[in-house]
Amino acid sequence: MNHNRNNNTKKNLMTGSKIIIESLINEGVDTIFGYPGGAVLNIYDELLNYKDKIKHVLVRHEQGAAHAADGYARASGKVGVVLVTSGPGATNTITGIATANMDSVPMVIITGQVPTNLIGNDAFQEADTVGITRPCTKHNYLVKDIKDLARTIKEAFYIASTGRPGPVLIDIPKDITSSVYEFDYPETVQLHGYNPTYFGHHIQIAKLASEILKAKKPLLYIGGGVISSNASAELFELAELLDLPITSTLMGLGGFPSCHPLFFGMLGMHGTYAANMAISNADFIVAIGARFDDRVTGKVEEFGRNAKFAHIDIDPSSIGKNVKIEIPVVGDVKSVLSSLLEVLNGRNEEISEAKYERLGWLEEINAWKYEHPLTYKMNDVIKPQYVIEKIYELTGGEAIIATEVGQSQMWTAQFYKFKNPRTLLTSGGLGTMGFGFPAAIGAQMAHPDKIVFDIAGDGSIQMNIQELATAVQYNLPVKIAIINNNFLGMIRQWQELFYHKRYSFSEMNVNPDFVKLAEAYGAVGLRAKDPDDVVPVIEKALSIKRPVIMDFIVDREESVYPMVAPGSPITGMLLV
Amino acid sequence: MEKTHILSITVENESGVLTRVAGLFSARGFNIDSICVAKTLEKNESKMIIATSGDAQILEQIVKQLNRLINVIKVQEFTDDDSVLRQTVLVKVNADETTKGDIFRIKEIFNGRIIDVSRNHYTLEVTGSEKKIDSLIDILRPLGIKDIVKTGIIALASAKKII
Numbered sequence A: 001m002n003h004n005r006n007n008n009t010k011k012n013l014m015t016g017s018k019i020i021i022e023s024l025i026n027e028g029v030d031t032i033f034g035y036p037g038g039a040v041l042n043i044y045d046e047l048l049n050y051k052d053k054i055k056h057v058l059v060r061h062e063q064g065a066a067h068a069a070d071g072y073a074r075a076s077g078k079v080g081v082v083l084v085t086s087g088p089g090a091t092n093t094i095t096g097i098a099t100a101n102m103d104s105v106p107m108v109i110i111t112g113q114v115p116t117n118l119i120g121n122d123a124f125q126e127a128d129t130v131g132i133t134r135p136c137t138k139h140n141y142l143v144k145d146i147k148d149l150a151r152t153i154k155e156a157f158y159i160a161s162t163g164r165p166g167p168v169l170i171d172i173p174k175d176i177t178s179s180v181y182e183f184d185y186p187e188t189v190q191l192h193g194y195n196p197t198y199f200g201h202h203i204q205i206a207k208l209a210s211e212i213l214k215a216k217k218p219l220l221y222i223g224g225g226v227i228s229s230n231a232s233a234e235l236f237e238l239a240e241l242l243d244l245p246i247t248s249t250l251m252g253l254g255g256f257p258s259c260h261p262l263f264f265g266m267l268g269m270h271g272t273y274a275a276n277m278a279i280s281n282a283d284f285i286v287a288i289g290a291r292f293d294d295r296v297t298g299k300v301e302e303f304g305r306n307a308k309f310a311h312i313d314i315d316p317s318s319i320g321k322n323v324k325i326e327i328p329v330v331g332d333v334k335s336v337l338s339s340l341l342e343v344l345n346g347r348n349e350e351i352s353e354a355k356y357e358r359l360g361w362l363e364e365i366n367a368w369k370y371e372h373p374l375t376y377k378m379n380d381v382i383k384p385q386y387v388i389e390k391i392y393e394l395t396g397g398e399a400i401i402a403t404e405v406g407q408s409q410m411w412t413a414q415f416y417k418f419k420n421p422r423t424l425l426t427s428g429g430l431g432t433m434g435f436g437f438p439a440a441i442g443a444q445m446a447h448p449d450k451i452v453f454d455i456a457g458d459g460s461i462q463m464n465i466q467e468l469a470t471a472v473q474y475n476l477p478v479k480i481a482i483i484n485n486n487f488l489g490m491i492r493q494w495q496e497l498f499y500h501k502r503y504s505f506s507e508m509n510v511n512p513d514f515v516k517l518a519e520a521y522g523a524v525g526l527r528a529k530d531p532d533d534v535v536p537v538i539e540k541a542l543s544i545k546r547p548v549i550m551d552f553i554v555d556r557e558e559s560v561y562p563m564v565a566p567g568s569p570i571t572g573m574l575l576v
Numbered sequence B: 001m002e003k004t005h006i007l008s009i010t011v012e013n014e015s016g017v018l019t020r021v022a023g024l025f026s027a028r029g030f031n032i033d034s035i036c037v038a039k040t041l042e043k044n045e046s047k048m049i050i051a052t053s054g055d056a057q058i059l060e061q062i063v064k065q066l067n068r069l070i071n072v073i074k075v076q077e078f079t080d081d082d083s084v085l086r087q088t089v090l091v092k093v094n095a096d097e098t099t100k101g102d103i104f105r106i107k108e109i110f111n112g113r114i115i116d117v118s119r120n121h122y123t124l125e126v127t128g129s130e131k132k133i134d135s136l137i138d139i140l141r142p143l144g145i146k147d148i149v150k151t152g153i154i155a156l157a158s159a160k161k162i163i
């Protein structure tokens, strides 16, 4: 750096605001998503001096900032950064923070706070942000002394991005941003209570290796941990080495190429027939960076009822939470898988024997796959699944796909064949409608040259539609595909199946004209009403280097199948 | 089976730690029967002793979740066998000429002290195991307990265990 220290003057003195921004730069941050307000005005003023180093994306709602930072983080693997004001600014980010927390996404959220002398006074725009966000962050801080500011930021980034990643919030009172202190960014952190286990235990890994070799009907059940630890390459090597069939959770999609013959699709409530049957018939299941969520397991007592379980996860609290685990391996997925590969290295005879032994098992799963593939019936209206298939084909599976929540999300998971990690951005844990579009904006910021989609329902898209202005302002060519059924489709589906078609408040009787809406924002609007329109509309959208809304008017009462009723065993699938 | 569990939790002495720890219990519908917190000899460290009851599997989850908290340095689980568990109780009992003698005898048996006296009341201080405290209360109850306060359980790994 260029600040030569002069012995006579004080060293490197800065305002709190400058310390914050310099710290961010030290962390390699070049993009932040934010919205100004009184408590962060000092920081915003300083931000103008850093225009060449930090891009600030002005969203239209703080929830949008949180989801955008989240999408940025999921798509890039970097920490997403949010800057918002106190009180309503902070509370508006809560849904976004909880979403990131549930899906273990690394984020740092900086919130302004009223000046220290006013804290606890019900001051204007005061909220107990640290109190409110305690249960939905990995950790949070209130900075009460400028001396702690740089260290706190260092710790926040460290905590957010290591171990099981997650959002960390730093609440900074306004007076701290204007007071002055020496800036000296710490190189290391000292956290006595925080030492994530990175390497798996070698005895456990050896056990795992021999069980995998021994198993007649092994199955890998992968989750989001494969993606957050960047373990796709190791997973691929392992699967191919041993011919291990794979099923994935929603969060794990893209962690293994969907078109690979060893891949049998998503499992769980809307999983494939093959995947759910495989789980129930396997004799050894290795859960990798997955957490046995109830949407995955169905009736948990029946889940993998013929199998022994191994579980690789960085978070010990995920292991053995819902299902009894014979071989727990605590550690980073990537590191554990590469150790596992080392242990297997050279055991060629055992490996080829194991592969030979399980040929029948692969045949069995393939038979399930051909018996009940993912499918739908075409007719003269647009089928939502058809739209997703065409988006897949026309983007060659290379696009980054953010989703909203509901039927369109599930169809995306089923019919878009994800090839690469970090290309599906979806709110799996919290199931947040309104996540997809701002997340797509964040992803597009991280990858300006990639094609980024938000696949949305007509309900979800209206939860953060205001961000269209953001996309237009920053010229982010995000493509929004609205699967428009004029329903809160997933709700309608549950009401159809479990409430005798009593469609209580799930019909979207009034929707805006999405084409005109796009135009009003300065984006492009396209509509497809007929199956023949689908391909031309997608092609047109892809040719336009601006934000586009595609309004696909689809079959209104199409449902997502297979479906397992909540609480039922996952073999109890309703099929098309 | 529901059982009493004693957790000894070493934490960093930062504001909000108590809420974080307590929040974990309440978020999982786990009751805290008692909680004691004080600084240790280590600078910036406190120890919390939490008594709780619930099934072992949920407890295992709680221990794991506690370990996940950034400010939690160490979590130990204690049982009667491997630790010494103590709590202190202060009981104010009705005392008149006919019962004062009894109270004195009870005090002797329980190895306690009378720490406050008024015309109609004696206040006893007794330290011991949960069981001892319970039987003290049983014995005093017929005399009329005016008020009572317990410190909650504190615990230390037993010296035997370390040897």
Ligand SMILES: Cc1ncc(C[n+]2csc(CCOP(=O)(O)OP(=O)(O)O)c2C)c(N)n1
Pocket: A404, A405, A406, A407, A408, A409, A431, A432, A433, A434, A456, A457, A458, A459, A460, A461, A483, A485, A487, A488, A489, A490, A491
């Ligand atoms: C913020 C939020 N509110 C409510 C829900 C409950 N919910 C789940 S799916 C769904 C319907 C979504 O409808 P739409 O976006 O039109 O998508 P579709 O299911 O029709 O594809 C609702 C209301 C939710 N997931 N998130």
